[in-house]
Amino acid sequence: MAPPYHADQIGSLMRPQALLTARAHLQDSSHIYDTISEATIHEAEQNAIDWAVQKQLDLGIRPICSGEYGRHIFYGGFFETLEGMTLHPELPIPDAFRTDFPTTTKIASMGINTRPGIVCTGPVRWKGSAYMAEWKMLRRSLPEEKWKECKITMPAPSFEHIQLKSGTAVTKESGYANDEAFFADLAKAYAAEIKALYAEGLRNIQIDDPNMTYFCSQQFLDGCKKDGTDTDALLDLYLEAQNNLLREVRELEGLQTGVHLCRGNFGSRHFVSGSYDKIAQKLFNDTLYDTFYLEFDDRERQGSFEPLQHLPRGKSVVLGLVSTKTVAMERKEELKKLMMDAAEIVAVGQGVSKEEALGSLALSPQCGFSSSSLGHGEGMTMEKMWEKLCLVSSTAKEVWQDA
Template sequence: MSSKLHQRPPFRAEHLGSLLRPQPLLDVRHKIDGGQAGLEKDLNAVEDNSVKEIVKEQLDLGFHAVSDGEYRRHMFWGTFFPGLDGFEEIQNPDIDIFRMYVPDIAAFTESGHKPGETVICTGKIKHVGSTYVDQWNYLKNLLPKERQGEAKLTLAAPNWYHLRYKTGRAYPKSVYSSDAEYFADIAAAYRAELKILYDNGLRNVQIDDPNLACSELIKADFCSEKMLKGFKDNNEDSDALLDAYIKLYNDCLSSRPSDMHVGVHLCRGNFVGGRHFSEGGYDAIATKLFHNLNVQTYYLEYDTARSGGFEPLKEVPAHKNVILGLVTSKFPKLEDLEEMKKKVYQAADLVAQGSGQTKEEALNRLGVSPQCGFASHSDGNNVGKEDMVRKLQLVRKLADEIWPGEP
């Protein structure tokens, strides 16, 4: 079977970037978080060694979209925004600045947590140097040259520090007079970052966005009653907000070279203890999401019924790919291989119906993965290292049975 996915990203067997941190790395991080000073060199050495080990493990498991496990990050969104001029990371922020009904904020507060830090805009935004390139260069240099273009780096969503804040609180009015002005500088910063990464050999980008699929709620009860009510109470047009975010994405990606693969991971969240952010299908936003967002691949969550059915996949255009997140990363119970194979074929049927392709042609645009990372937060979820390995082995086996001989 010939395949668009065979020689370049995305691949048949994928994972979503974040992997469980080894205990020595967590131990050093916890000491630093607890206030112990002078451990920066120790942390760097442990990170280097941990990345080496997890890269080897991924290769041994047969994965091509190798990541560094996000081992140099505390949370999945990494260090991009704090590294820009015009942004400042603050500790113990005033809870009043947040949209309390936005999924990632609600996940914190409903679990008895308060956001311990956030990043706020304090001045004119400008890219002043890459915060990802050192992570990328270390990763790529652990791989043979012919495999470096397969490796994957995960990036923060460009709308991350906009949706979580109340209207008018994402930036000072003295700096930006409108969302359009603010978004223009965010997009310019992303273009600068992507150029640096591309010049250093990165060809496989995944943008993580738990909130994009929750931006349009007026037409349907989509993510949660709380978020739906929040937008209505504040007289906010979520349809226009989704359009603005799609335009922001497209502006961020407008100058990327044709051989840089970009996918977006749209999940329901993966908080500590397996707590998800939101639920519902992709139905309400499928047309805009799949047709208007200029990415090649969608990494979608389909591990439980809370993610809805495959019907929205009818909207996926014939030139785009879907990675089906069928294996949960939140709990250790192993999924049934035959049941997952049935789901892949069900999805292929609907992709074929919508695009006018044959089932085989539609299947050529699919792959499989866990539904989310195993450690979006550095402390991970309710799975252990052996559980994670079994899950990844299952993803690889599922892919091998449906697409034998393909990466």
């Protein structure tokens, strides 16, 4: 199956200065999650989204995204809207988190000793759409026939759970007997959100799950071992949590669902290294996703394309070969060669021709350009960002004539 677009993007864009100025007083840790409601900020968000949409239309960049301009950070705006989920602005590092958790150890090395997080303190219920305002701001300046060319991102169900110390993400007060029961209700909340957006015309949802690559990291695996955590069982728990929500929405005709995995995009830093071979077979074959967005901009950090041999027919992979961490421009011919190398691996694994395998691949940046309001690659500029997105588009047009 062909991916939604052979030239794709991950969702976040660098914020215009006017938006950063409007949100300047909300940069402390208590506002990483989006619990604010100020008319002047929403006006700045709408103006920024209108500008970004027009820029994408002018440059022919698809899918059309909001840039995540309605959020301070990519995972903001969902968990904090659910009944039964409680925000803790300053959880202590390392006490509240898993042993040697890559994100918190990196943050601690920078002198930061707390991090916000959200824990389950009661039955999880959807109270109303978290991202409807963002979706309506995104589609506002588009004719209805172009709504299907848009994409909205959401954080993975496991995002909070994976980072918190075992047994703390779901409290005894929540009433849940186990994690499976918690994730079952969380899936219903996700499904309600997706169905609400679908009813208003959205057809492309990307679930962002950067922490899934932590199962490729020896540091994370060793930390879990110290905590007495079975990482095979934990991975299965998270994959099933994703399948729970996908089963709830699979009757929605024309809905595209994909999952994005990366190694962190904290400025020009990454959090983990390790090949996808530790998770590829289960990820590709045991989940119900149509499309997998995988970071591959640094094969020394992410390993070779060999894990793509496990991709089954009927699913697609978007290869993140263009880096958002550096301003250096990739060479088009090298990108095309890498796409052919990846297609050859897929072809061997599926027993098909390289041309057929190539049809199930796409090209994108390895991550968004600004996963948080203030985080982007060292030296990255708006001009360079659009240049890189245009490089993705023009390269794809030469590889796939229909891109």
